Amino acid sequence: MSLRKILFGNTFHIFNYEWKKSFFKFREPHSNLSYALEAERGGARAVQMAVQAHIIKYLLFKRPVDSDLGEVGEKEQERALAAALADILWTAGEEHTATVSLVTPERCFTPHLDYKLDNFTEKLQLFSFKKKEDTRKFIYEHIQCFNEEGSHGVILFLYIHSLTALLNLLMTGRASPNVFNGTLSYDEDGSPLPQPLHGVLARSDMGYLHWSREQVGSMLKTPKLPIWVCNINGSYSVLFSPTRSLLSDWKMEHHFHLYFYNGQATQCSTAMLTIDTHSHHWEAGNGDNQGDPERRFPSLEMTIRTKWEGAAIDWNGTVPFF
Known part of the structure; x- marks a missing residue:
C-alpha cells in the first residue's frame, strides 16, 4: 500500500x-x-x-x-x-x-x-x-x-513518484525532482522560496539532455562517461560515444562521432552522427535564418546543441529523424 x-x-x-x-x-x-x-x-x-x-x-x-x-x-x-x-x-x-x-x-x-x-x-x-x-x-x-x-x-x-525524479534516480542514484545544478533557495527576483528546490549535486556516469526552456545543468550535461539519456519532444532515447576521453580532453570535442538509438522497432541500425564544433557555426551554411529552428532542423540536432552550442551535425547519409 x-x-x-x-x-x-x-x-x-x-x-x-x-x-x-x-x-x-x-x-x-x-x-x-x-x-x-x-x-x-x-x-x-x-x-x-x-x-x-x-x-x-x-x-x-x-x-x-x-x-x-x-x-x-x-x-x-x-x-x-x-x-x-x-x-x-x-x-x-x-x-x-x-x-x-x-x-x-x-x-x-x-x-x-x-x-x-x-x-x-x-x-x-x-x-x-x-x-x-x-x-x-x-x-x-x-x-x-x-x-x-x-x-x-x-x-x-x-x-517511484515522479518521472524526472525517477530519471535522476536511475542516472545519478538520487531522486532529484529538478535537472539544474545544486539547490535553489531564491527565485529570479531574489525573494526566498517557500521551500528550497533540489537539483543535481554531482556528476554521475550518465548524462541527460533536453531541448526545452527548462535548463539542464552542467552536472547532467557533462557526465563521467559519454552516455546521455535524451528527452526529445517527450520521447526518450540514448546518445553515446565509445570514446571515453570525449569528455576529459577538450581537443576531442572539435570533431567526433555520436551514436543514437531511440528504442523503436522501426530503427534498424544505430545512427552515427558526426559533430563538428570547430569549423563553422551550424547556421552559417543555411540561407534561411528566420522562423522556428524546430521547423528547420531536426529536434535531435537542437538537443545536441544544448551541450555543444553552434555545432554542425552530419547524419552521414541517414535520413534525419527526431
Whole structure:
C-alpha cells in the first residue's frame, strides 16, 4: 500500500495495459542492434532508455572483454541487463544496500478494503543485499523476471513518484525532482522560496539532455562517461560515444562521432552522427535564418546543441529523424 501511495498518491490507481506488458526485451542477438532494448511509446519507455544507457555503459566500459557493441549474444545480453539493474539499484542505495522486488505466486499480504487489487503489487516480495556483486548475481539468476514477456519487468523496476525524479534516480542514484545544478533557495527576483528546490549535486556516469526552456545543468550535461539519456519532444532515447576521453580532453570535442538509438522497432541500425564544433557555426551554411529552428532542423540536432552550442551535425547519409 505504501508503494502505491508513493507512486500514485492513493491505493486505488493501478498500472494500465501499456505498463503491464512492458519488459526489458533485447533486439535480436548477434545483430547490429543486439546491444539495444526494444521500447514502445509510452511512459515505460523512459525507464527502458535509462536502463539502456547503463547497458551501454557496461558493454563499452565495464565488462572484462574487448569493448564492442556488435555481435552481443543472448547470454551477454542477460549479463549486461543484470549488471545495469544492479548498478542502478546499488547507486540508489548509496552504495550500502540494494533491494530487489520479485513477483511471487501467492499474495504476501491481505489487502484492506480501500485497496484495489492488481494481481501484482500484493504479490511482491523484497530481497535486500549488502554487496553489489550479490545483487548482480541474484538479478542474473532471476533475469527471466525482468526480460520475459508477461513478467511486468519494467514495473518491478519502477515504484517511484515522479518521472524526472525517477530519471535522476536511475542516472545519478538520487531522486532529484529538478535537472539544474545544486539547490535553489531564491527565485529570479531574489525573494526566498517557500521551500528550497533540489537539483543535481554531482556528476554521475550518465548524462541527460533536453531541448526545452527548462535548463539542464552542467552536472547532467557533462557526465563521467559519454552516455546521455535524451528527452526529445517527450520521447526518450540514448546518445553515446565509445570514446571515453570525449569528455576529459577538450581537443576531442572539435570533431567526433555520436551514436543514437531511440528504442523503436522501426530503427534498424544505430545512427552515427558526426559533430563538428570547430569549423563553422551550424547556421552559417543555411540561407534561411528566420522562423522556428524546430521547423528547420531536426529536434535531435537542437538537443545536441544544448551541450555543444553552434555545432554542425552530419547524419552521414541517414535520413534525419527526431
